[in-house]
Amino acid sequence: MSADTEVTTARRTVAAKHKHPVNQLFHDEATRGERVADQAAAGIGSWWFLIIQSVLIAIWVFINSVEFFTHKWDLYPFILLNLMFTIQAAFTGPVLLLSGNRQAQKDRLRLEHTAEVAEVSERATLEILEEIERNTEATLKVLEHLKKRRDSKSPS
Amino acid sequence: MAQPDASGSHVLVHRLRLKHRDPKADHKHPINRAHYEEASRGARIADQVSAVLGSWTFIIIQSVLLLAWAAVNYWGLFVRHWDPYPFILLNLVLSFQATYAGPIVLLAGNRHAQKDRITLEHMADEADKGEEQINRILVEIKKNTDLTLRILKELEAEFA
Incomplete structure (x- = not known):
């Protein structure tokens, strides 16, 4: 499987095991409430929801306004x-915030992860620098030894 | 060693897990500190x-x-x-x-x-x-290379 396909698969199947620790904590270890929240946000924020809602509204208005239908419940x-609209809006607001809070939680976690990783990498960079400096000192000593040897050879 | 080995990343994940659901946790990243603790x-x-x-x-x-x-x-x-x-x-x-x-x-x-x-x-x-750090490393490596080249010249002169 190529790297591209792997990334695409991970993006599509949210339940898949993730590689990044933040995704692991956030998606793979989500509680039941968090999972349902993600599904609710994904459900309401989809074209399916918009299309089904539009169809239901059209049917409702049609049945209640065309004379052919005898059983009307909302003239x-x-x-x-x-x-019904108000109820939908009254629930969409909280679900929107639920989803937003969840994203904010992920953002917070991601920054913490960045800070942990940055600390490790900064230490590594400093170690590299120190190592190169040690190398330079050693090379300098080698040069000095060579010079000394040349100086001790040349007069004779 | 600064190398993030398997056990090191395990510790990291554990630390993150503790902070996962607690927005009042002590944050490490300065932006999280500014955003939550100094709000x-x-x-x-x-x-x-x-x-x-x-x-x-x-x-x-x-x-x-x-x-x-x-x-x-x-x-x-x-x-x-x-x-x-x-x-x-x-x-x-x-x-x-x-x-x-x-x-x-x-x-x-x-x-x-x-x-x-x-x-x-x-x-x-x-x-x-x-x-800036990368530039410092680069300068240091260049110094090192210059020295090595001088050593090479010395040796070439000696064996010429």
């Missing part, structure tokens, strides 16, 4: 439909 | 309000109240109807909730956008710092 101006 | 009173209240409004507890309580309201006023259980079908007052109450939920969502979003902005600024600073 013009559709006060109950208004209530 | 202004208004920002703290915004975080708390969006944490309450965006929680399962809120959603469940709202659902129960909504069903109770509809049941009481539809079947007339226990008390006098105050909002008969089609529940116009309930509509007003929920609209009121939605009217505040919108701005609160934006409040939380703005706070997050602000964090995003200062994160990028911090990353730019860090990138400068990293560049």
Whole structure:
């Protein structure tokens, strides 16, 4: 499997085992409530939801306004439909925040991870620098020895 | 050794796991510290309000109240109807909730956008710092190479 395909698969199947520790903690170890929150946000924020909602509204308005249908439950101006809209909005707000809070949690976790990694890499960089400096000192000594040898040879 | 081996990354994940669900944890990253631990009173209240409004507890309580309201006023259980079908007052109450939920969502979003902005600024600073370190390493390696070349010349002169 090429690297590209692996990344694509990981992106599509959220339940897959992730490689990055932040994804592991955030997705693989999510509690039931967190999983449901993610699914709710994914469900409401999808084209399927928008299309089904539009179809249901159209059916509701159609049945309650065309004379052919005898059983009407919400006549013009559709006060109950208004209530349905309001209920949807009253739940969308909290779900939006739920999802936003979850993203903020991931963001916080990601920065913590960045800080941990940065600390390790900064230490590594300093070690590299120190190692090169030691190498330079050693090389300098080699040069000095060579010079000494040349000086001791040349007069004779 | 600074090399992040398997056990090292395990410790890292453990430390992250402890902080995962606790926004009041001691943060390591300066942006998290600035954003959570040094937040202004208004920002703290915004975080708390969006944490309450965006929680399962809120959603469940709202659902129960909504069903109770509809049941009481539809079947007339226990008390006098105050909002008969089609529940116009309930509509007003929920609209009121939605009217505040919108701005609160934006409040939380703005706070997050602000964090995003200062994160990028911090990353730019860090990138400068990293560049400076790399330049120091490069200068040091060049010095080393110059020395090695001089040694080579010495040796070539000796064996010429």
